[in-house]
Amino acid sequence: MKFFIDTANLEQIKEAHELGVLDGVTTNPSLMAKEGIKGHDNIMKHYVDICNISDGDVSAEVISTDFAGMVKEGEFLASLHPRIVVKIPMIKDGIKAIRYFSDKGIRTNCTLVFSPGQALLAAKAGASYVSPFIGRLDDISFDGIELIDQIVEIYANYAFNTEVLAASIRHTVHIIKCAEAGADVVTCPLNVILDLLKHPLTDSGLAKFLADAKK
Numbered sequence: 001m002k003f004f005i006d007t008a009n010l011e012q013i014k015e016a017h018e019l020g021v022l023d024g025v026t027t028n029p030s031l032m033a034k035e036g037i038k039g040h041d042n043i044m045k046h047y048v049d050i051c052n053i054s055d056g057d058v059s060a061e062v063i064s065t066d067f068a069g070m071v072k073e074g075e076f077l078a079s080l081h082p083r084i085v086v087k088i089p090m091i092k093d094g095i096k097a098i099r100y101f102s103d104k105g106i107r108t109n110c111t112l113v114f115s116p117g118q119a120l121l122a123a124k125a126g127a128s129y130v131s132p133f134i135g136r137l138d139d140i141s142f143d144g145i146e147l148i149d150q151i152v153e154i155y156a157n158y159a160f161n162t163e164v165l166a167a168s169i170r171h172t173v174h175i176i177k178c179a180e181a182g183a184d185v186v187t188c189p190l191n192v193i194l195d196l197l198k199h200p201l202t203d204s205g206l207a208k209f210l211a212d213a214k215k
Contacts, residue, residue, distance in 0.1 A: 102126025
């Protein structure tokens, strides 16, 4: 399973990269705003800066909601760097744009996916990635992991090449459950990745080893 970091913070991306487990980055307008990145040119430069740190794919999101606007934005984003993947919302014109980009050889990430039917349409249109938001489903008392199970099964039935990129990851249990379900990718904040390192028995065991080494 690939690990993507969901942020626009360059220092966090560097830290994840140096850890040796970073496979890619996902971003969105909200994450850009959180880092104080404003203005078209600054945002585009920031995408390139991210690509220069990460060795993997970097999802860059369009803000248009009409077909023509998404095509114009997406083509520009794809021209910024070979590792840019154009992030497209799961709407009617978004599906049309994904098909357009697929035919042009431009990779896409279909975002804001909350149902198996949406994931099926994204794969049919040729999306490179589909991003089900499992944490947001959990928030409204639906089982986000069940959605991952459904999408993985459907894609296996028809040998779709679309990768399942589990998003809205809130904690380490989400990561483990996504791995068990067969998700191709998880994207989450750095702190959730680092939480996988933690276990009290590791801490106590290491403390004992170090204490014995001093004897």
